[in-house]
Amino acid sequence: MTLLVTGVRGRVGGAVLRRLRDGDVKARAASADPAAAGTVDGEPPVRLDLGDPEGFAPALDGIRKVFLYARPDTAERFAREAAAAGVEHVVLFSSLAIDEEGAEDGPVTRQHLGVEEALRASGLDWTFLRAGALASNALQWAAPIRAGRGVRVAYPETYSEPVHEEDVAEVAVRALLDDGLRGRVLRITGPESLSARRQAELIAAAAGVSVPVEGVDRAEHRAGLTAVLPGPVADFLLDYQRKRDGVPGTPLPDAARVLGRAPASFAEWAREHAAAFR
Structure with missing residues (x-):
């Protein structure tokens, strides 16, 4: 096969x-x-x-x-x-x-x-x-953090449940190989709901660097996003971040059920990728 x-x-x-x-x-x-x-x-x-x-x-x-x-x-x-x-x-x-x-x-x-x-x-x-949101999305902050500019976002207190890309891949492999997962909708998140600010703090701790977090005008944030994304997608993401501003979410259980363990935390992901932020 x-x-x-x-x-x-x-x-x-x-x-x-x-x-x-x-x-x-x-x-x-x-x-x-x-x-x-x-x-x-x-x-x-x-x-x-x-x-x-x-x-x-x-x-x-x-x-x-x-x-x-x-x-x-x-x-x-x-x-x-x-x-x-x-x-x-x-x-x-x-x-x-x-x-x-x-x-x-x-x-x-x-x-x-x-x-x-x-x-x-x-x-x-x-x-x-x-x-849900991939932990690797935080790599978009790597260049400005290395340059000493830190994290500049429209909604520093927006929450997400970032999931390690390796955990998503492992769930995918299990789904490919386990016929018992056919016909299933698997909702995959990381184990914690974290604000953008808290993610920046965890990156700072892992990389041993200063990561200031600054709230900026939505138009400024959008301009950065549209450098790599279509305008409607950038607007969709910013609308979602506004909706989750100050609103923690609930991590979902499917990843743990399929993997037979807790998915990796964002802190673990940050330690694995610390070199990207130095």
Whole structure:
């Protein structure tokens, strides 16, 4: 049995591939830019651009299970091609934004929900990993922290439940290999609800550096986000942060249930990534 892992240049996709291969599971790496992805165990990834359906059939040939990133405009075509190729099960890297009240029309929700709906209608078995905020999102602060500018955000007291990307990957691997997780929606968060300020404090403690936190105008924060994200996505994220400003959330139990242990804390993640902030 061969598995296909899409998005191997991503933190989660790359970790899924590594874990499968470390477990001697036959896995095919796929990337929209194989040259940039480089070789994995001496083997270049196959080219699979989820925006280019012409590449679906070659990448899916001989595949029985898929770890999939969300691309809504081609999701129905991908599902058809996967079924035709004999794929049995797709584990989708989805988003917990789907569960947010009033977020039905948000760009992040639409992106992931569209793919979930296509897979539900396809006849394929599926598992949806609705992940919350990744701890690795804090790496966006690394360059300004190294430069001594600290963390400048519109909502320093906004809360999230950051989850280690390796825990998301481990849940994905369990879902790929455990048929008992087919047809499940797994809602994945870290073990604590933390403000942005508290995350900065934990980074400072782990890296041994000063990390001042400053509240800035929303327009300034948005300008930084739109340097790397589409405007509607930046607005969606800022609206969510405003909603969670001063409002702790409740960590969800699915990660611990699947892993058989507590997911890693943000403090653990910060210690592992301390060098990035020095």
